[in-house]
Amino acid sequence: MKNMKILTTAVLCLLLSFSMGATAMAESITSPDGQLKLDFSVNVQGEPVYELTYKGKGVIKPSKLGLELKNDPGLMNGFACIDTKTSTFDETWEPVWGEVKSIRNHYNEMAVTLNQKAQDRNMIIRFRLYNDGLGFRYEFPQQKNLNYFVIKEEHSQFAMTGDHTAFWIPGDYDTQEYDYTESRLTEIRGLMKGAITDNASQTSFSPTGVQTSLQMKTADGLYINLHEAALVDYSCMHLNLDDKKLIFESWLTPDAMGDKGYMQTPCQSPWRTVIVSDDARDILASKLTLNLNEPCAYQDVSWIKPVKYIGVWWEMITGKSSWAYTDDVYSVKLGQTDYSKTSPNGRHAANNDKVKRYIDFAAQHGFDQVLVEGWNEGWEDWFGKSKDYVFDFVTPYPDFDVKMLNAYAKEKGVKLMMHHETSASVRNYERHLDTAYQFMVDNGYNAVKSGYVGNIIPRGEHHYGQWMNNHYLYAVTKAADYKICVNAHEAVRPTGLCRTYPNLIGNESARGTEYEAFAGNKPFHTTLLPFTRQIGGPMDYTPGIFDTRISFLDGKHSVVRTTLAKQLALYVTMYSPLQMAADLPESYERYPDAFQFIKDVALDWDDSKYLEAEPGDYITVARKAKGTNHWFVGGITDENSRTAAFTLDFLEPDKEYVATLYADGKEADYEKNPTSYQIKKGIVTNKTKMSVKLARSGGFALSLIEAAPSDRKSIKKWK
Numbered sequence: 001m002k003n004m005k006i007l008t009t010a011v012l013c014l015l016l017s018f019s020m021g022a023t024a025m026a027e028s029i030t031s032p033d034g035q036l037k038l039d040f041s042v043n044v045q046g047e048p049v050y051e052l053t054y055k056g057k058g059v060i061k062p063s064k065l066g067l068e069l070k071n072d073p074g075l076m077n078g079f080a081c082i083d084t085k086t087s088t089f090d091e092t093w094e095p096v097w098g099e100v101k102s103i104r105n106h107y108n109e110m111a112v113t114l115n116q117k118a119q120d121r122n123m124i125i126r127f128r129l130y131n132d133g134l135g136f137r138y139e140f141p142q143q144k145n146l147n148y149f150v151i152k153e154e155h156s157q158f159a160m161t162g163d164h165t166a167f168w169i170p171g172d173y174d175t176q177e178y179d180y181t182e183s184r185l186t187e188i189r190g191l192m193k194g195a196i197t198d199n200a201s202q203t204s205f206s207p208t209g210v211q212t213s214l215q216m217k218t219a220d221g222l223y224i225n226l227h228e229a230a231l232v233d234y235s236c237m238h239l240n241l242d243d244k245k246l247i248f249e250s251w252l253t254p255d256a257m258g259d260k261g262y263m264q265t266p267c268q269s270p271w272r273t274v275i276v277s278d279d280a281r282d283i284l285a286s287k288l289t290l291n292l293n294e295p296c297a298y299q300d301v302s303w304i305k306p307v308k309y310i311g312v313w314w315e316m317i318t319g320k321s322s323w324a325y326t327d328d329v330y331s332v333k334l335g336q337t338d339y340s341k342t343s344p345n346g347r348h349a350a351n352n353d354k355v356k357r358y359i360d361f362a363a364q365h366g367f368d369q370v371l372v373e374g375w376n377e378g379w380e381d382w383f384g385k386s387k388d389y390v391f392d393f394v395t396p397y398p399d400f401d402v403k404m405l406n407a408y409a410k411e412k413g414v415k416l417m418m419h420h421e422t423s424a425s426v427r428n429y430e431r432h433l434d435t436a437y438q439f440m441v442d443n444g445y446n447a448v449k450s451g452y453v454g455n456i457i458p459r460g461e462h463h464y465g466q467w468m469n470n471h472y473l474y475a476v477t478k479a480a481d482y483k484i485c486v487n488a489h490e491a492v493r494p495t496g497l498c499r500t501y502p503n504l505i506g507n508e509s510a511r512g513t514e515y516e517a518f519a520g521n522k523p524f525h526t527t528l529l530p531f532t533r534q535i536g537g538p539m540d541y542t543p544g545i546f547d548t549r550i551s552f553l554d555g556k557h558s559v560v561r562t563t564l565a566k567q568l569a570l571y572v573t574m575y576s577p578l579q580m581a582a583d584l585p586e587s588y589e590r591y592p593d594a595f596q597f598i599k600d601v602a603l604d605w606d607d608s609k610y611l612e613a614e615p616g617d618y619i620t621v622a623r624k625a626k627g628t629n630h631w632f633v634g635g636i637t638d639e640n641s642r643t644a645a646f647t648l649d650f651l652e653p654d655k656e657y658v659a660t661l662y663a664d665g666k667e668a669d670y671e672k673n674p675t676s677y678q679i680k681k682g683i684v685t686n687k688t689k690m691s692v693k694l695a696r697s698g699g700f701a702l703s704l705i706e707a708a709p710s711d712r713k714s715i716k717k718w719k
Helices: 002-017 185-195 280-285 313-317 352-365 402-411 426-442 466-481 513-517 525-531 564-573 585-590 592-600 709-714
Strands: 024-030 036-042 048-054 057-064 067-069 079-093 103-116 121-130 133-140 148-154 157-159 165-168 181-184 209-211 214-217 223-229 237-242 247-252 262-264 271-277 307-311 369-371 415-421 447-451 485-488 504-507 578-580 605-614 618-625 631-637 642-647 657-664 677-684 689-694 699-706
Touching: 024 079, 024 103, 024 121, 036 079, 036 103, 036 121, 036 133, 048 271, 057 271, 148 247, 165 185, 165 209, 181 185, 223 280, 271 280, 280 525, 280 605, 307 352, 307 415, 313 513, 352 369, 352 402, 352 585, 402 415, 415 426, 426 466, 466 485, 525 564, 525 618, 525 631, 564 592, 564 618, 564 631, 564 657, 564 699, 585 592, 592 657, 592 677, 592 699, 605 642, 618 642, 631 642, 631 689, 657 689, 689 699
Parallel strands: 307 369, 307 578, 369 415, 415 447, 447 485, 485 504
Antiparallel strands: 024 036, 036 048, 048 057, 057 157, 067 148, 079 103, 103 121, 121 133, 133 271, 148 262, 157 247, 165 181, 165 214, 209 237, 214 223, 223 271, 237 247, 605 618, 618 631, 631 699, 642 689, 657 677, 657 699
């Protein structure tokens, strides 16, 4: 009976496509819960058109789909629908690491085959409708008249139903390291100039161009998120807004020649995604991006582990210390510069004594790894020189003894984390990659932080173009051959590929804590990142700054625009299997009771409950630690103080827990008194109601550990 339905639909589609003066309705499908509805048609010009509604409200008005090709009539119009297949899929899968133990992948699918009669070629548009949103992509079967082709532009439209409030950053081919702007869609053009701030490499493209993941809110209370999933062998998608018609259209990142994709059939585009709900918490809880990616590519994943780490990075990014070993050389040629004849500058952070201090601290407090940057020769002239042969990733400075330090770390039960800064010379990195990864294996490293600061070499390529996206994935899959996990900075923003390649354990791809050292992040920044950047995957945000005034620099730099308690909360609200305690050891030694939460908080979770959420305002989330009955809760707010109110009804009934609350002090304020905090402890149950006051740009962190008999005697009930 199902096959008969497919055949009938296909015939109807074909007949209607050739009817004169009418729109051909190919099919409508709904989400499994019936709340979302997708309509697809081919109009009289032969253009594919889709429309999306949620609970009867418009989400995407009729919007055209298609691709403009180079030196070709293109895949824009002249189509007739020749086949439509619908199906349902339902599975549950377990991520290697994640916010939850298992994920349900349940959708209704419609695959529409379109024939372009004039060119005698076919294109498939595949739609998947979940309870939380829509994914669609273009598929190009192998065929005589569509084999190799070059994309001039993809024209996927997202027609908005009104002048929504949007949380956006400027469209850019090379960086996402911008502060967010909140505005109406029609205000983007007027605010764009002020939203673009300097970076090491950037290429903005339009006064109304913005990046995904784009979060919006409608006047009637719908939350809409636009992004992409499974970005493989394709250029990163941005969105360009027609602010008169309020239509977003895809805008791909070009290569050095201005082309936007080199394709060979059979092939496909990434998924274009629309996540929608009338509850902001559903946006944060959505697993649509992960579900649209392929299952794990590896048979053995036992070597992939979440990591809590520290490192010498913060004192370098603030300017206290240096990546470079000496000030005596003006340029470096690897293999020709004799560092034994130079004088140490006394500020080089990656030296034996300092790294041993960090190893000792990590071992004392239960951290897994220590990141060391600036350990290898070449940092004296790495930046901004457009230098091809910049690092070899295996030659240490004279004051960094690789074998001694790794043996010392091993003795203490700690690993060192490798750092590969490519200086955006990607050709150089690829020529050294196997040797660099083997060097890691030989010396006990199993994780690397890679960086791509600066303009890309080959010159003219962009960080987010097809060529670079292929490189990032090549580096990750090559790392898997050596059982190495990758944390890529300055790479393209994630699109859920960590499901398929879970050794991609972290990314930056946004404005992180480093900006607190020299420019500052807006107080609402971390209330937005889970709605935007983290829709595609976890971020290596590097929280945990206790010395928010950066006192060791005597006021020469920016201040961190949060309270200390908010820094604790970020370990829960900013999900990542890779979490850094980014401050200096001496800062944590000044606040040992607050530091206890960073030591205790888990990295991997069996469950996550979003308790309160509003983009740009606040987030409160509870997470259950993997394989335990322990819960951790984090709450943050923007520049406005607020009271978080929630019930602990996610706890197991008929059990008691020891609650330890780390909250803003009564006089706390991110500008006037950022380090004021208070700690409260008590016995709670799943019926306990919590009310926690958050200061301006403040937060709280709460641990909930199942009570032992002795706890019930020594700890009072929560009041």
